[in-house]
Amino acid sequence: MKYEFVEFYPKSPDVKNERFLGTVHLYIIDMNIDLRGILAVKMITPKNRDLHYLGYRFPGNTTIDEEGKRVFYPIINFVNPKDKKEWIDWMKKEVSPIIKERLNLSY
DSSP states (O other): OOEEEEEEEEOOTTOOOSSEEEEEEEEEGGGTEEEEEEEEEEEEETTEEEEEEESSOBTTBOEEOTTSOEEOOOOOOOSSHHHHHHHHHHIIIIIHHHHHHHHTOOO
8 A cells, every 4th residue: 555644743732641742644545545643652661662653542632623622533443454564664664753853752
């Protein structure tokens, strides 16, 4: 599949969760899908120092629109494990460096 990074939206300063960084917007070209609301989360453990991407909302981390209203997005699940791995690998290769640069993350 082919993907296109559209934008990274950093979290609002009033969101207190340190792990939540913001949301990612991308386009899945082959499927004509405009995918928004992918949560970018930093994982810092002795074994894992990287960014992870979650296609769902978890408590306390809600996207807020310009009017201050919560925005919810559908859950996206790749049925084929190979497609999911391809997407995750693409996100780590293409999107993680952009987020790290914008947020000045060093890992």
